[in-house]
Amino acid sequence: AQKVTQAQTEISVVEKEDVTLDCVYETRDTTYYLFWYKQPPSGELVFLIRRNSFDEQNEISGRYSWNFQKSTSSFNFTITASQVVDSAVYFCALTNYGGATNKLIFGTGTLLAVQP
Amino acid sequence: DSGVTQTPKHLITATGQRVTLRCSPRSGDLSVYWYQQSLDQGLQFLIQYYNGEERAKGNILERFSAQQFPDLHSELNLSSLELGDSALYFCASSAGQGGQPQHFGDGTRLSIL
Numbered sequence: 001a002q003k004v005t006q007a008q009t010e011i012s013v014v015e016k017e018d019v020t021l022d023c024v025y026e027t028r029d030t031t032y033y034l035f036w037y038k039q040p041p042s043g044e045l046v047f048l049i050r051r052n053s054f055d056e057q058n059e060i061s062g063r064y065s066w067n068f069q070k071s072t073s074s075f076n077f078t079i080t081a082s083q084v085v086d087s088a089v090y091f092c093a094l095t096n097y098g099g100a101t102n103k104l105i106f107g108t109g110t111l112l113a114v115q116p
Numbered sequence: 117d118s119g120v121t122q123t124p125k126h127l128i129t130a131t132g133q134r135v136t137l138r139c140s141p142r143s144g145d146l147s148v149y150w151y152q153q154s155l156d157q158g159l160q161f162l163i164q165y166y167n168g169e170e171r172a173k174g175n176i177l178e179r180f181s182a183q184q185f186p187d188l189h190s191e192l193n194l195s196s197l198e199l200g201d202s203a204l205y206f207c208a209s210s211a212g213q214g215g216q217p218q219h220f221g222d223g224t225r226l227s228i229l
Contacts, residue, residue, distance in 0.1 A: 035218075037220075043222065044223065046220075103174060104208075109159075
């Protein structure tokens, strides 16, 4: 069975601090995709990144970076120099590749509160 | 703006009623997905359609049904509503299968009184 675990329910930081959101996944598939989504207080779900299981290169996009490690089944997300606008719930998600469906299996989310 | 349009944004109704949620996918996307977000269940996959055909079912109640029309828009029908059906219902679309990112609409917040 597929499962995504986000053990951090809530994180509070002060603006300009760096913060890492953890994501651990379980799957029997050899090929799969991992995602991060952001849900700001307004409620919409915003796609941030997709990573396939063959690509373990870390990725950086501005203040955001992602560390994918197959050896530990983790796909962690780091925000550098956090800002108040980063306050949101962040979801990690998993889907397989090549099956009948690529439904997303979501973690329970991490609420990030960035204080000014 | 994700390009996925959901209507209505808010819906308030009573137990036992029936409602229809509508979704227009991004231009060119063939796959439509429905998800339910509730406090106790989190984000749960309900159902997927691909080019008009049902592709997969998740934790969708028998009281719920959906369809995708030839123009690719989709509707989620919820009937015999119960208090526990109160949730945020999201529609998402993707170009096809194979792990393409799913882009979400703003959701329909359903409140059952």
